[in-house]
Amino acid sequence: MSNTLQKNLDYKKFVIDSKLQYFKPHATKIEKTFSEEISSSLNRDLKFISPKFFYDKKGSDLFEKICSLPEYYPTRTEISILKKIQDELPSYIDKNFRLVELGSGTSVKTRLILDIFAKLEGTLEYFPIDISEILTESSEQLLQNYSRLHITGIIDTYEGGLEFLKTYDDKKNLILFLGSSFGNFFPNDGYEFLKKINFTMKPDDLFLIGLDLVKDRQILELAYDDSQGVTAEFNLNVLSRINDELDADFNLKNFTHHAIYNEEDQRIEMYLKSLVNQSVVISKSNLLLNLKKNELIHTEHSHKYRLPQINEILTSAGFEIKHTWLDDNKHFSLTLVSKN
Numbered sequence: 001m002s003n004t005l006q007k008n009l010d011y012k013k014f015v016i017d018s019k020l021q022y023f024k025p026h027a028t029k030i031e032k033t034f035s036e037e038i039s040s041s042l043n044r045d046l047k048f049i050s051p052k053f054f055y056d057k058k059g060s061d062l063f064e065k066i067c068s069l070p071e072y073y074p075t076r077t078e079i080s081i082l083k084k085i086q087d088e089l090p091s092y093i094d095k096n097f098r099l100v101e102l103g104s105g106t107s108v109k110t111r112l113i114l115d116i117f118a119k120l121e122g123t124l125e126y127f128p129i130d131i132s133e134i135l136t137e138s139s140e141q142l143l144q145n146y147s148r149l150h151i152t153g154i155i156d157t158y159e160g161g162l163e164f165l166k167t168y169d170d171k172k173n174l175i176l177f178l179g180s181s182f183g184n185f186f187p188n189d190g191y192e193f194l195k196k197i198n199f200t201m202k203p204d205d206l207f208l209i210g211l212d213l214v215k216d217r218q219i220l221e222l223a224y225d226d227s228q229g230v231t232a233e234f235n236l237n238v239l240s241r242i243n244d245e246l247d248a249d250f251n252l253k254n255f256t257h258h259a260i261y262n263e264e265d266q267r268i269e270m271y272l273k274s275l276v277n278q279s280v281v282i283s284k285s286n287l288l289l290n291l292k293k294n295e296l297i298h299t300e301h302s303h304k305y306r307l308p309q310i311n312e313i314l315t316s317a318g319f320e321i322k323h324t325w326l327d328d329n330k331h332f333s334l335t336l337v338s339k340n
């Protein structure tokens with residue numbers, strides 16, 4: 001069976017018009033994965049919920065709100081770097097590149113790269129990859145502003161999207177992975193994931209990754225525990241999602257948001273803390289969850305890096321560093337690499 005045919009069997013294709021199409025795994029596969037993963041990750045001593053489950057419609061909207069909070073420096077800082085590279089990035093790309101983005105979200109930052117692509121001749125092609133349906137809204141908005149743009153959206157995990165891309169065609173890709181989303185991976189998983197990206201890339205492809213840097217504890221902790229409580233709402237929303245989609249009975253009043261910087265491991269750790277001894281039924285995962293007062297459910301790690309570590313991580317995964325750009329305060333980094 002050819003790869004293209006296999007792909008069509010795994011994904012349902014939605015053609016909206018000549019400029020917009022989506023690929024999405026069959027619904028049964030998505031539901032099965034969610035209930036199975038929750039069943040295993042909450043049925044152990046150190047309980048956790050993967051951060052990829054934050055992003056239902058409400059979670060994606062809340063993340064958008066987080067991005068404009070005064071405490072949440074990463075978004076505006078990365079945007080400032082993307083503005084700074086407007087004159088430099090064009091020397092690395094040409095009209096034969098397509099733009100691919102892992103975890104594209106609202107595609108707001110993407111616009112700064114699309115502006116560069118728009119100055120080149122030819123068709124403007126964008127492949128956003130995101131687990132959230134938000135991808136459809138952001139794609140429609142982009143098409144209103146970029147007349148030569150053609151979008152193929154892949155509503156799937158990063159890994160699913162990379163598999164899709166690997167066999168798609170021979171066109172050169174500039175792959176974006178912004179927002180320091182890479183920092184959500186445990187170091188070993190992150191290394192494996194970078195190797196997967198490297199394996200997906202063709203010899204002339206490029207990869208641009210945004211990574212958050214180590215900084216003052218107070219700045220970090222406020223960014224993940226803001227005064228308006230939006231991050232807390234975002235964290236707690238994953239329980240509402242489990243209630244709605246997996247037929248569970250979490251009482252959100254029995255949990256609180258907890259975010260702390262672990263200096264030794266250079267990461268913000270985000271948890272949901274149980275305020276009482278309690279039992280929760282998650283019907284579709286066949287799980288009776290018993291939680292003690294003050295027990296933590298881990299929901300996200302957000303690793304912070306030092307520049308030599310970024311070089312080390314990327315080179316060990318088989319990349320050659322082309323350039324690293326920083327903001328004026330050295331709070332955030334953008335690194336462009338090719339396959340070694």
Ligand SMILES: C[S@@+](CC[C@H](N)C(=O)[O-])C[C@H]1O[C@@H](n2cnc3c(N)ncnc32)[C@H](O)[C@@H]1O
Pocket residue numbers: 051052055060063067075102103104105106107109129130131132156157158159178179180181
């Ligand atoms: C932290 S947000 C970053 C959004 C945007 N790239 C930015 O820099 O502001 C992470 C995005 O990746 C998506 N996402 C999270 N985990 C994912 C996964 N495992 N596979 C695919 N998409 C994922 C989310 O839906 C969300 O849109």
